[in-house]
Amino acid sequence: MLILQLAVILIASKVAGDISVRLGQPSVLGKLLVGIVLGPSVLGFVTHTEIISELSQIGVILLMFIAGLETDVHEFKRTGKASTSVGVMGIVVPLALGYGAGLAMGLSSIESVFLGLLLSATSVSISVQTLKELGKLSSKEGSTIMGAAVIDDVLVILALAFLMSFTGGDINLGMVILKKIAFFAIIILVSWKVVPWALSKFAALKVTQSVMSAGLIICFLFAYFAEYTGVAAIIGAYIAGVAIGLTNFRDEITHKVETIGYSLFVPIFFTSVGITAQFDGIGENLWLIVSLSILAIASKLFGGAVGAKLTGFPWRNSIAIGSAMVSRGEVALIIAAIGLENQLLTQDMFAVLIVVVLVTTVVTPPMMKFFFSEKGSRHDSLALKKNA
Template identity: 30%
Template sequence: MHEITSILIDLFIIFTAAKIAGALFTRLKQPSIVGEVLAGILIGPYVLGWVGVPNESFIHLFGGDEASAHTALMLTLDVLAELGVILLLFFVGLETRVSELMKARGRALLVGILGILFPFAFGFAFMQLFGRTDLESAFVATAMVSTSIGITARVLGEIGVLHQREARIILGAAVVDDVLGLLLLSVVSSTAGGGVDIWQLLLTIIEVALFFIFVVLLGTRIVRRYSIRLERAPIQNAPLFVTLVVMLGFSALAGAIGLAAIIGAFLAGLMLSEAKERYGLERQAKPIYEFLVPFFFVVTGTKVDLTAFRDPQVLGLALGVTALAIVGKLVGGGLASIGLPTRSALVIGTGMTPRGEVGLVVASIGASFGVISGDAFSAVVFMSLATTLLAPPALVWLYRGRKAKGDESQKDSESRGSSHP
């Protein structure tokens, strides 16, 4: 039982550190996720080594193989982190009405497409200037395109703007971004494996289209029609039970057809949003949310090895990739937001900036194929972390600035009104 105790201690440290760091950053008027990610870096195996480092009893369980023990321990933490981000995106979907999301569909689609084209082009060209192979350049560029919906969604939720137009555009674009980014990853991965499988790519596109059509056109109607039967279901806490089943089922289905599980979770929430007020789904699932979601952000932080950046060449590569990843999203979001106020365009571009776990996943796949070198891998990790840390406070600042400007304009208007009775 000592092996289980080791895992429980890690979970205790992660959860406690997340709550303390989150509360501290909230008091500093910053998003709690910044504190949670930094807490992960601090307590992770590369700094204090409080978590992610198997003890002797756990290593003994794997016949003394420390590498296998470490892999197993991190897999346990990764499962909880994945459940956390699945629940996070489910809540985002739950708070988003299909009708509201569809209002931003044209703009969101354009933001998503341009938000992929520019970062990919910038990243590929930059890696080519460093003399890297086409395949390595393509993998790094692919890691730069997809947005981590989880990071932006948490910030937008914390500052209470999920129902504003920019937030709808960002979330809609991020879904497009993730789907197209995964299709791009499938092409690059197929090339690494010996060629592009066109038929498999077409099949994936069809599966994605059918998934979205089912949720938008049929799923919401099914919920409206049959949700009333939950009141007569002979199951304790039937609404919560059905909610969790649908969330996990959609997540598993998304993974089975080659999408990120978080897309399935988002669509599950979107489908059940029609019944959330009737059954208080958010209130019932909130305790589970508060427990699991912080694991995602802390575990992401534990995977950052700061010692790799002592090499000036690695640091230069990392800074270049990070700068272009940010500029690419700002340019893409800005061009797609022509006709909107400048600050709205900046909000949209900034909201598409964080890469979070998405960049790490792409880098890991590239490393598994042996096409990404150690310094390129470190650069992608740095980019994922930097964009994750920089975007939340930038979003908060942009929204605060707009609110302050609006309040000032309102005061001026009231002043002019009072001077002309």
């Protein structure tokens, strides 16, 4: 049955992606929507089994690894200030509005802060594919978005650990901070000294695809180490890609990992996002879902846009950057699960937030398509040249 499900997922995702492109939208939108159709909410042909979940995890890790390989490091360095501003404002605005919404809903102060933190999370795995399709991944905007995603992830996790220390959760804030510092210190050192050495040693082996295997080993080890230290696995995979991208093996590994990723694992990831959708009983909380979805989209869009504008981007470029930060994805799902486990969310609220996260994920590609349109890009490119 699994083999048949994989075949159906691949066929459906490719056809749906093609239809989406023909309709003027990024292919990822079609892949997300067809997942909803295939999943339990509509046809029920594909279920989110443990195996599908693991294959999906590999897919998102490879997707972020590819994004790292294609990152222009020189542009990345130049956008450090902008990334910080976007990352910070992309947390401050949703956190404040989420906290206010929580109080208005009758939640306690701690529960309201938790809701704000959940709405502050960002997962750019969906945005990465859209940026690639629009040819913007290596642009100034793309580099800003990727840098902001790293900052956003670290700050939200640290804030969550700080909050949990007040709720009786078994979390040592000092240890959490120490792990984050250790992660970045070790990962930077390994990227600088070990990665080039390891690739050169593997390249000398008399076996097939040794360099490609070395690239995947580094990717998976970085992802595991990131997850072990409390940083999202996708951040570790992205940094692994950036590290390998600075070596002479970049082009070879990029070409081959794209073949592996986009032929199997990445389509499974995109489709599985839709498959996980559960719409049972949402009618009772429809207005709450609509209200929180609008809040989630607007707060991240506005926060990211203000952060970008403060560092000199024209308004349209700023809004485009903000739109790429809207998707909450798997990061918010993890936070929601923590909230449910520690009784900061009721079961009904948890179900509502799962749908809200799905909504933010589905609306992100068409929003990015609109704001990154060529018409707007030409106008803003002239503005950027005048400001340069």
